[in-house]
Amino acid sequence: MIKPILILLFVFFVNFLQAQERNDTNFPPPDVPVEIKATKTTNKIILDGRLDEPQWQNAEVITRFFKVEPVQGETIKNPTSVRILFDDKNLYIGIIAKDSLGKKGIRMQDLRRDFNRSENDVFGVQIDAQNTKQYAVSFQTTPFGNQLDLQSFNDRITDTNWNALWNVRTQRTDEGYSIEFAIPFKSIRYDKPVDGKPVSWGITFYRLARKDFEKTVFPAIPQSFSENRMTYAAKLTGLEVPPPSANIRVEPYALYQYDENKAGATVTDKLSEPKIGGDVKWVINPETVLDLTINTDFAQADVDRAVNNLERFNIFFPERRQFFLENSGIWAGSDNSQLKPFFSRTIGLDNSFNAQAAPLDFGARYTNRDEKRTIAAMAVRQRKTDESGGSTFGVARYTQNYGKENNFGVMLTSRLDDRFGTLSIDNSNNTTVTVDGLIRPQSEVTISYLLSTSIDSEIGGLGYSGRIFPGKRTNDY
Template sequence: MHKRTIGRVGFLFISLACTVSAQSPVEPAANSIGVMYQLDAVQVDTPPVMDGLVLEDSAWGTATPATGFVQSTPNEGESASEKTEVRVVFTADTVYFGVVCYDRDPSSIIVRDSRRDSSMNEADSFQLVLDTFSDQQNGFVFGTTPAGQEYDGQVINEGGSRGGSRRGGRGGFSRGTAGGFNVNWDGAWQVRTAISEIGWSAEFAIPLRTIRYPVRAEQVWGVNFQRNIRRRNETAYWSPVPRQYNLYRVSMAGQLMGMETPIGMASNLQITPYVIGEAVARDAEPTRGPVASGDFGADLKYSVTSGLTLDGTYNTDFAQVEVDDQQLNLDRFNLFFPEKRPFFLENAGVFSVNNAGAAGRDLGQTELFFSRRIGISDSGAQIPIRAGARLSGKVSDTVTVGVLNMQTEGLEGISPANNFTVARMRRDLPNRSSIGGLFVNRQATGPQSLSTDHNRTYAVDGRLGIGENGIVQGFVGRTQTPGRTGRDHALNLSATYNSEVWRVVSGYQENGEDFNPEVGFVRRTGFRKYDVGIYHTSRPQGFLKFQELRPHAS
């Protein structure tokens, strides 16, 4: 088989956005880009009443509000057109955020879809991001709309390619960890909202067991807040973010000070058992007794430390998992369906090694570990998972580890029983940089299995931040499959420069003909691919009321 070299030649496009902003008084004392903003959290004995009415609850009275929001769009650097206040209090087991979104015309507040994790870009909304380890790369996002929608997800590597987008808060279909934001992660938390004559307000209650944080009593977390005012196409941040980035840019977040967490609380245990059964009696055979059948299993979650979690499962039941979004394949490349099974979602980004830095539509998408290969056949049939365990999280402020072991049962004619092992380690470095390694192993088990029925993947990956706007990242990987001894390697290198005026993306991907990560996802093998994308952004003043001109080529 001959290797194919693919060159991409793009055309020039011009993206135009036309918006007329309403003229209204602006919020005073706007914050400035490049300054580290701090907000103090206050400990309270009595938690707030979760009804969305922040200003009527005395529990918020001792907290100093964060204010001075600054527009990213449409008028970058100017004060937000409406005032926003955010207060933070906490108890021994929960952190609360009280948000007041003032609006001089509450009747103009826009509300859209209120389903969980649906997009908030088409409605008035509020989001917050928590960088609990202050690693300036990862975080937890929580958001809501005036309708009380729940929106949450995990940020990985500042959102990857999404971190360079001007709009966060997209919902619905997710590319999983490859996209840098895992919207399929659903944490346990509450939000209540209320619309009144002053605008709208929201109260968030986030249990400490839902998030992960360092093992120490006194905490300093990265934090930022984003408010969208839909009728003006306005996005504003508490800690200002340049227009080329969004909320996922946690390296530009402010600091949440004063948080205290009980160290002993980390060791919480959660067990979720299930029992199912049925009894069937046949009216046509009254002399025959009912036939009974049933099954049982359990999931376990144990916080070894506040940053390290042990998950276990026995006879796993995925009956309650959300169905996949329908996709139509019009070409010869594999379709990617993101992981939605809860057991695999928490800390999914820990195990992620991929080519997420590619420019444009990535026909060479490569995931060296893809958890949907465990318990699901290539045809989509469910393969029973007998048992499994995963230990993942941070062992220190800079070292992340992940170890996964799963045992599946065999299905005659579809798949033998298999044991899956995944090991991952990553060390965070200054300025959004990191280095790590990955090992993946699939081994057939059972009395009829062969010792040669296995597949292994090895990889080393890295990420280097250059200044404030540059990033270089990539990986080198190799697979080991009995009977395939040819070009079984893959390598990726990409570089991105993203300023307010210019965005340049370039990448190189090479997959050998015999590169075969059976516990990963590969669109195609046997190719080399070069990517280049150049974008220029300008905001002309008074030119036909255009908000933004963005010619680009890729």
């Protein structure tokens, strides 16, 4: 038994020495981030993916990409160059993505929005405009210009259902392909600029050349981590961002349903039902967003995939309803696949045995986040149905950031069900209090913890659930 263990230790030691020689070991974030500069343009940029405007030639060229896949630190086969411009409304990012086989080397599997990132040629930009080091929004595209956008929290929780307003155009060329991004400043949450103080954002780029499965990043990030690990981010300088305006988006809707059943010439049943409602998003300031919904219509949400559940655990379908999506990672805490103190998909389901869909009368969500802490709250009123009374949902969240990537959070959730459709002493109530946090004493080491206690008026007494996860991730193990 001792001999196989010694052999394994010897193999591990040899691999470690080889990793040192290959320069593919982990390395800590830089004390001073790499600086890159954006160039202001007063001329119009025509978004066509060609980068043929003179302004692009005056912008700083970023070429120092770092190879992380399949072997970290090797020579790059498919080089990439990036330029950054901006005007009064948009941030423009231009990319020349060369391929060792030219246009023939491009690989594509689908043209969907929110495509599969591992099966296509991809280029993406990640932005931490509030310099939190713990949060990023990512805008990604393929050589055919389809879009993917997501939010990342601590390089651990990723929300691909989040959508923003932005544009991109691409061109396939004899050398590979080129890209032009136009990202409106209104689609990015950033701190209000201070007079006399230059604005800087955290930013990373990554590219996947699928034919070689060659992943390259800028600036250098170890293979163990993704492009969303913003402690390694470059510092984007030279920006002159507009002061955040009163950004209000209103999405009303109106529906009318008319049904009539006849038996011969006699009308036996008739339904005439108008329905109006809508959503309002008010960006009060860069840190604060207020969302309102009235008589919500979720007809625009994607249908869930059919799943055969052969185990005793619940299936957590992803949230696809726009009202619940933005900043959804705020509620996640030390989330995992089987322990979720707050799961927004339970809102909109009645309290009957079959959990049928129930309409929402109104809802409000408030989020305030900066580089130090997050405060959030949400309240939703769910209408009664023929099978169940109405329900009132509430959730409140506070998170404090400390150190480079550590945080501590507290969350309170509550559901109040009206058994008979009116508020009375017969209401059932479930309340949960959760304490959670994330600790990264080193860039390779992650410790997450969660402790949740709840009380249900129908069951009585307290229930407890908890989880702690320590882990170390390197390029070798």
